Amino acid sequence: xxxxxxxxxxDVRDGRVVKGVQFVDIVDAGDPAELAHRxxxxxxxxxxLLDITATHxxxxxxxxxxxxxxxxxxxxxxxxxGIRSAEDAAAVFDAGADxxxxxxxxxxxxxxxxxxxxxxxxxxxxxxxxxxxxxxGAEDAEVFVSGGxxxxxxxxxxxxxxxxxxxxxxxxxxxMDTDGMRSGFDCELTAMVSSAVQIPxxxxxxxxxxxxxxxxxxxxxxxxxxxxxxxHFGVTDSRELKAELQRAGVAVRLPC
Amino acid sequence: MIAxxxxxxxxxxSVVKALNFLGAQTLVTQDPEVVRVAPKVVLPGVGHFQxxxxxxxxxxxxxxxxxxxxxxxxxxxxxxxxxxxEGSTEAPGVAGLGHFAGxxxxxxxxxxxxxxxxxxxGWNSLEGVxxxxxxxxxxxxxxxVYYTHSWRAPVVEATAAVTxxxxxxxxxxxxxxxxxxxxxxxxxSAVGLQVLRNFVEL
Numbered sequence: 320x321x322x323x324x325x326x327x328x329x330d331v332r333d334g335r336v337v338k339g340v341q342f343v344d345i346v347d348a349g350d351p352a353e354l355a356h357r358x359x360x361x362x363x364x365x366x367x368l369l370d371i372t373a374t375h376x377x378x379x380x381x382x383x384x385x386x387x388x389x390x391x392x393x394x395x396x397x398x399x400x401g402i403r404s405a406e407d408a409a410a411v412f413d414a415g416a417d418x419x420x421x422x423x424x425x426x427x428x429x430x431x432x433x434x435x436x437x438x439x440x441x442x443x444x445x446x447x448x449x450x451x452x453x454x455x456g457a458e459d460a461e462v463f464v465s466g467g468x469x470x471x472x473x474x475x476x477x478x479x480x481x482x483x484x485x486x487x488x489x490x491x492x493x494x495m496d497t498d499g500m501r502s503g504f505d506c507e508l509t510a511m512v513s514s515a516v517q518i519p520x521x522x523x524x525x526x527x528x529x530x531x532x533x534x535x536x537x538x539x540x541x542x543x544x545x546x547x548x549x550x551h552f553g554v555t556d557s558r559e560l561k562a563e564l565q566r567a568g569v570a571v572r573l574p575c
Numbered sequence: 576m577i578a579x580x581x582x583x584x585x586x587x588x589s590v591v592k593a594l595n596f597l598g599a600q601t602l603v604t605q606d607p608e609v610v611r612v613a614p615k616v617v618l619p620g621v622g623h624f625q626x627x628x629x630x631x632x633x634x635x636x637x638x639x640x641x642x643x644x645x646x647x648x649x650x651x652x653x654x655x656x657x658x659x660x661e662g663s664t665e666a667p668g669v670a671g672l673g674h675f676a677g678x679x680x681x682x683x684x685x686x687x688x689x690x691x692x693x694x695x696x697g698w699n700s701l702e703g704v705x706x707x708x709x710x711x712x713x714x715x716x717x718x719x720v721y722y723t724h725s726w727r728a729p730v731v732e733a734t735a736a737v738t739x740x741x742x743x744x745x746x747x748x749x750x751x752x753x754x755x756x757x758x759x760x761x762x763x764s765a766v767g768l769q770v771l772r773n774f775v776e777l
Contacts, residue, residue: 320699320700320739321695321697321698321699321740322697322698322699322719323697324697324698359764364697364698389588389592390592391596393593393596393761393762393763393764393767393768394721394762394763394764395721395723395759395762412588413588415588415589415592417589417762439621439622440621440622440623441622441694441725442621442622442694442696442723442724443621443622488694488696488723489696517684517690517692517693518692518693518694518696519692519694519696519697542692542696542697543697572698572719575719575764
């Protein structure tokens with residue numbers, strides 16, 4: 320049976336893993352390569368590394384960090400941040416990534432999705448969407464770019480559909496409203512996007528307890544869920560989390 | 576030495592890295608002569624079946640045919656497994672090796688009255704693992720492996736394990752020296768490394 324994926328995310332700034340609340344208030348959580356290996360050993364189904372400051376500072380992804388993290392990592396490894404061209408993507412793949420996550424650059428030039436997919440396959444392209452809805456309904460959630468700094472005026476569902484049409488392999492949907500709050504995923508928004516596209520949707524933002532994952536895999540119709548801070552500070556690890564999910568009736572990769 | 580065929584389809588880095596991690600020497604090549612004499616050949620592959628047309632153009636299809644005829648061990652991964660069959664509806668004009676009968680088809684949009692998401696992405700289990708499979712030595716039913724694909728190979732006599740998603744498809748195919756896996760062993764943690772180790776140690 321196809322299982323629900325638990326993905327550990329490393330937000331990297333200046334070569335260190337950091338964690339913010341609602342995209343600001345950064346605290347240091349350690350070395351990316353070391354944490355990537357630790358998460359994989361602890362049972363994470365995938366590792367995502369996001370260079371969170373790459374776009375607005377206008378510099379490339381930290382290839383050395385990627386290379387170090389990719390060494391001896393035998394689970395899928397996604398890298399995002401600062402990937403603006405098929406060439407940037409190729410360098411990241413060369414460094415050992417299996418997938419790239421593109422966000423601001425895909426909004427700026429949607430053709431990029433197809434260009435990377437054309438060379439490396441659709442499965443290698445994740446379109447990341449940062450969504451904010453505030454007090455509005457999920458259907459009015461808006462896409463933000465540049466690390467949540469700029470509004471685009473695009474509706475999340477419309478952009479998710481376009482990304483799929485242009486050849487995205489997966490959608491990584493982050494709720495800016497719940498990010499870092501540990502109060503649960505935005506299940507309503509996730510379910511809406513998941514129902515609107517055929518490709519897998521990874522839910523992100525708000526993981527705090529195992530129950531939040533149960534909700535987002537059930538009510539939220541997510542195919543995968545991503546979390547950072549709950550793992551970094553030893554609140555729980557993927558194996559413990561997955562054991563709890565299994566007890567709640569969610570199909571997960573165990574033993575792992 | 577393992578010849579890893581580079582046909583410009585996606586990314587070889589992970590496969591080579593995993594084989595090297597297991598102690599195998601690898602040579603990434605497009606040279607039919609190298610493939611013809613190599614004792615072991617790996618055809619990785621992610622992406623579109625169309626990419627395999629380059630194998631014919633470069634003379635690699637013939638080289639593989641000769642190499643396996645004289646007993647070299649062959650492992651196709653993902654599209655590399657699909658290429659062992661007659662072809663795929665993904666690129667109807669491109670012939671596969673035809674070593675195994677049947678064609679690869681897309682996952683159905685509907686299965687059992689429910690919508691089926693495609694691509695099939697994530698960790699799914701191996702079932703019906705054949706006890707005599709050399710590639711799957713030490714791998715049990717229920718072992719999880721990582722998939723990412725939209726087309727799949729039919730279940731045939733040489734199928735050594737299946738996975739269920741919109742019905743059963745060939746997860747592993749194996750007949751004598753010719754083997755293929757639809758999943759990505761280089762990304763399948765301990766189970767995947769076991770499969771690659773089995774191949775390295777043949």
